[in-house]
Amino acid sequence: DIQMTQSPSSLSASVGDRVTITCQASQDITNYLAWYQQRPGKAPKLLIYDDSVLQTGVPSRFSGRGSGTHFTFTISSLQPEDIATYYCQQYDYLPLTFGGGTRVEVK
Amino acid sequence: EVQLAESGGGLVQPGGSLRLSCAASGFTFRTSWMSWVRQTPGKGLEWVANIKEDGSEKNYVDSVKGRFTIGRDNAKNSVYLQMNSLRAEDTAVYYCARDCASGWWFCNWGQGTLVTVSS
Secondary structure (H helix, E strand, O other), X not given: OOOEEEEOOEEEEOOOOOEEEEEEEOOOOOOOEEEEEEOOOOOOEEEEEXXXXXXXXXXXXXXXXEEOOEEEEEEOOOOHHHOXXXXXXXXXXXXXXXXXXEEEEEO | OOEEEEEOOEEEOOOOOEXXXXXXXXXXXXXXXXXXXXXXXXXXXXXXXXXXXXOOOEEEOHHHOOXXXXXXXXXXXXXXXXXXXXXXXXXEEEEEEEEOOOOOOEEEEOXXXXXXXXO
């Protein structure tokens, strides 16, 4: 199985800060990577797919880049409504696997 | 608007069975792969199973193979998860998810249904 390692597991930042999360795959997944946001008590929501393609309606402050085994997710200017846990997911191989999540808090 | 509504969760004893259902609306169900994804309390996400548009292909995570069966009824716009021989480690919120066109990432999610396996 492909292991997806996210870091950090949690972070605290101020409104307006740039926030970056990394996701490392245990083997090459090309660009078959998605990012999700899960607010407390809610279902996950798709933000980005194919490593860097923004889902329709998602604010442009969210972005993703990378390829192969190393990927990054960035919030260019953190907003209060971005308080959530963020997950990466690879879909190159079965079983589909997720990273362990990064909890983002606002200072 | 896409809507996915899960039902069927509850408390079940170890070794017992449960059948989850997911009613879909707002998109052409018969042209979408569908998945079940679970989340253990306070922990992360685990993909459980998916099924092709016409039901001809099904995939499972190893931990549920032989115990869980995914199915669908395109006439009823519904997908199901039959769970047998349940274990304590199957306790989780189970989400129904729509696989995005041409790929196995998840465009839409239901609100989830809680399954608790305990004596």
